[in-house]
Each structure stands twice: as structure tokens, then as C-alpha cells.
Amino acid sequence: MPTEREQQIxxxxxxxxxxxxxxLANILGITRPGVASHISRLIKEGLISGKGYVLPRKEYVTVIGAVNMDIYGIIRERDVVLKGSNSxxxxxxxxxxxxNIAANLTELGIxxxxxxVxxxxxxxxxxxxxxxxxxxxISYAKQIMNEETSNYIYINDQTGDRLIGVDDMDINRYIxxxxxxxxxPGINASNLVIFDSNIPSNTIKWLYDNVKVPMIAKAVSVNKATNLLQKNVNLNSLVINGIEASIITKQQIASLEEAKECAKKLRKLFNANIYLYIDDLGxxxxxxEFQKTKLYSKDIKVQNTNGIGASMAAAVAYTKLRNTPTEKxxxxxxxxxELTMQSTESVSNRVRELIN
Known part of the structure; x- marks a missing residue:
């Protein structure tokens, strides 16, 4: 049985x-002799057979993006009291x-x-x-000394809609x-790569230039989503919400027809598959291969809108890996x-029901 460090290696x-x-030493933050000692033990245990050979490679997705601690409030009353306390x-x-994308993927068995960071x-x-x-x-992730993990504070009304949010994500500058x-090498050995726009703009440009496998981008925040649109865009798919899409296309979305038109504009801008999701619509x-509008069920009781986009990005990846028919x-x-928006959790543990 390998130790935690040996499993990382x-x-x-x-x-x-x-x-x-x-x-290996640079990624894990240990000495080269330390790595050699662990590798020697792995060889003795029969888990690897020397450099250049391991047991058969498994299918996997690499996700590049932010982790943070969410603190959110749901206001109980319909009328919001500004500059005062709300129960x-x-x-x-x-x-x-x-x-959240990574957690949803593992829920889906990927x-x-x-x-x-x-x-x-x-x-x-x-x-x-x-x-x-x-x-x-998280072998490729890094714990940064003398830094705090990102935090995100937001307030929802009783319908689950976001009223305001404040993010403290400066640590992502290290990506x-x-x-x-x-x-x-590990990124390019993936079956798919998914990244979010919390990472720096120059890092997104680097990914476009250097990643050779299909990439899915998840737009995040009206202030950061525009970082995805660069001269060297290299995307298979873009997952984006209505507010972010309106900022990029400079088009308001107030109807189904406007939503369809916005999706078409995004398609031209990014030359990628577009998955545009809009609150209260679908x-x-x-x-x-196809154009499709899929509306949300009318009987959905929304608990929390945070996490919907991440779950959909994971679902896009799942359908591509499993060659799901386009109509499905x-x-x-x-x-x-829908399962995500009906949960107070950012990742619904009911997602796995869809693959059983």
C-alpha cells in the first residue's frame, strides 16, 4: 500500500x-533524493516498472481553476432591508x-x-x-505558504437569485x-481540459497556445469572462451564463429569440460549441452538429443558483467523453x-443518480 506521498508520485x-x-520534486515541493527514495519503493512494490512504464493509463479530465470557501446568506423575507439586518x-x-467542476465530475464517475492553488x-x-x-x-495543485485560501461571500433572495457577491481570490495570481x-505533459495527456476565467488572462492565452487536447472554458464573473476572448482562442466548448454573454456580445437577453441570437454571436466570436444557460429560462x-433549446422544468424549486454553471460544465464534459447522442x-x-439549483449545496450528491 503506497503512502500518501507515494500515491501522489x-x-x-x-x-x-x-x-x-x-x-516531480518541483511539483511536490520535496528534494530530488526524496523522490528517488519513493520511486525505489514503488518499483519494489510492483506499482511501477521503472521510468517510462506504468500500469495502463486511465481516462481522466484535468480541471484548472479556483477553489474557495463560500459564505452565503439566503434572505427569508421578500422585502430586502438595505443598510440594515435581514433575517x-x-x-x-x-x-x-x-x-465545483471537479467535484461534479467525480460524482459522475470521471x-x-x-x-x-x-x-x-x-x-x-x-x-x-x-x-x-x-x-x-490534487497532486498538481499547490498549497501556497503565507497565503489564505480564496473566499467568496454572496447574498441570495428567497427565490435563489444573487443580490450581491464579493470575492477575495487574489491567490489565483499564482496560476x-x-x-x-x-x-x-500531464495536462496534454488528459482526455479533456476544463478551465475557468478566474485564472489570469495571460495564463488563458498560454493555455490556448500550448494545450493540444480539447478544452472547455467556463466563463466566470462579468469582470473576468472577457479574458476568454483573445486572438488565439483554442476552445472546443464554452459554458457561459446570460449575464456574462450579454457583456461579451453587448446584447441584452430578454426573450428566447434574443437568447438564441446571443448564442449564435458567441459561436462566431469563439468558433466553439456554445452552451448558454439563462436563469428562469434554460x-x-x-x-x-445541432442547435437546441432546452427549457428548465416549471416545477423546479430553486434553492441556490451558485454552482449551476459548474455542474453544467461537468455535464458537457461527461457527454463528450461518453459520446452521448447529440439529441440527448x-x-x-x-x-x-436542475438538480444543482434544487440543492443548498454547491455540488448536489444527487447528480450520481443520473448515471446509475
Whole structure:
């Protein structure tokens, strides 16, 4: 039975059988002799058979993006009191688009690597424990000393709609091209890569230039979504909500026809498959093979809108990996989103019911 550190080394070697001991040491933050000692033990245990050979490679998705601790309140009364106290419910839970996508993927039975950064604080330790429980591989992630894990505070009204949010995600500045460079072999060995727009703009440009496998982008925030639109866009798919889409296309969305037109504009801008989801409406998908509108069920009781986009991005990846027929993929994506919006959790544990 490998130790925790040896399992991390084994995971990294499985992704890139030709990775050097120096690269392993840099990623894991240990010495090269330390790596050599662990590898020697793995060989003795029969888990690897020397450099360049490991047991058969498994299918996996790499997610690059943010993890944070969410603090959110749901106001109980219909009328909101500005500059005063509102009675309601306050909840604290792990979040972050990247982390939520990764968690949804493992719920869907997909092996997932999450590349992110987090602090050496209590929330960082909670994240590590949760990742182990969910079997999210964070061998390529990095815990940053003397930094705090990202935090996100937001308030919803009683219908689940967002009133205001404040994010403290400066730690994501460490997800640089240099940070990802040593991880590139493992990234390019993935079946798919998903990233969110919380990462720096120059890092997104680097991903477009260097990643050779299909990529899915999840737009995040009206202030960051525009970072996705660059001269060298290299995307298979874009998952985006109505507000972010309006900012990029400079088009308001107040009807089904306007939503369809906005999706078409995004298709031209990004030259990618578009999955546009809009609160109170549904999903508008345009791909190489089909165009489809799938509205949300009318009897859905929304608990929390946070997490819907991440769940849909994971569902897009799942349908691509499983070669789901085009006429069924939009239905599946919306079902995953509906389960998420009916939960107070950022990741619904009912998602797995859809694949059983």
C-alpha cells in the first residue's frame, strides 16, 4: 500500500511516464533524493516498472481553476432591508468554479485532476480533506505558504437569485504560465481540459497556445469572462451564463429569440460549441452538429443558483467523453443543472443518480 506521498508520485507518473525526478520534486515541493527514495519503493512494490512504464493509463479530465470557501446568506423575507439586518439563513461550504467542476465530475464517475492553488490555512486543510474524500486528484495543485485560501461571500433572495457577491481570490495570481509549464505533459495527456476565467488572462492565452487536447472554458464573473476572448482562442466548448454573454456580445437577453441570437454571436466570436444557460429560462446550445433549446422544468424549486454553471460544465464534459447522442446531451446537461439549483449545496450528491 503506497503512502500518501507515494500515491501522489504514482498519479503524476501515470499522467506522464517520462516525467523526471527533478520535475516531480518541483511539483511536490520535496528534494530530488526524496523522490528517488519513493520511486525505489514503488518499483519494489510492483506499482511501477521503472521510468517510462506504468500500469495502463486511465481516462481522466484535468480541471484548472479556483477553489474557495463560500459564505452565503439566503434572505427569508421578500422585502430586502438595505443598510440594515435581514433575517435568513447563513451557510459556509467549499466552492470555487474549478473545484465545483471537479467535484461534479467525480460524482459522475470521471477520474479528475484539479490544478489549483490554496492557502496554508484552515480552509486549505478542509479542501485537501474534501478532495481526498471525493477522490479528486490534487497532486498538481499547490498549497501556497503565507497565503489564505480564496473566499467568496454572496447574498441570495428567497427565490435563489444573487443580490450581491464579493470575492477575495487574489491567490489565483499564482496560476501562471510558469506554474503550469511543468504540469503540461500531464495536462496534454488528459482526455479533456476544463478551465475557468478566474485564472489570469495571460495564463488563458498560454493555455490556448500550448494545450493540444480539447478544452472547455467556463466563463466566470462579468469582470473576468472577457479574458476568454483573445486572438488565439483554442476552445472546443464554452459554458457561459446570460449575464456574462450579454457583456461579451453587448446584447441584452430578454426573450428566447434574443437568447438564441446571443448564442449564435458567441459561436462566431469563439468558433466553439456554445452552451448558454439563462436563469428562469434554460439552456441554448449550438454545436457543429445541432442547435437546441432546452427549457428548465416549471416545477423546479430553486434553492441556490451558485454552482449551476459548474455542474453544467461537468455535464458537457461527461457527454463528450461518453459520446452521448447529440439529441440527448442538452437534456442531460439541463437535468444536472436542475438538480444543482434544487440543492443548498454547491455540488448536489444527487447528480450520481443520473448515471446509475
Amino acid at each position: 504514482l498519479d503524476l507518473i501515470q499522467q506522464n511516464p517520462m516525467i523526471t525526478q527533478k520535475e 435568513g439563513h447563513v451557510k459556509i461550504q467549499l466552492g470555487g468554479i474549478g473545484r 477520474n479528475t485532476n484539479l490544478i489549483t 490554496f492557502g496554508n490555512d484552515t480552509n486549505g486543510e478542509i479542501f485537501k480533506q474534501d478532495s481526498a474524500k471525493r477522490e479528486i486528484n 501562471t504560465p510558469e506554474f503550469l509549464k511543468s504540469r503540461l 439552456l441554448f446550445a449550438i454545436t457543429d 446531451s442538452a437534456d442531460f446537461i439541463v437535468k444536472v443543472g
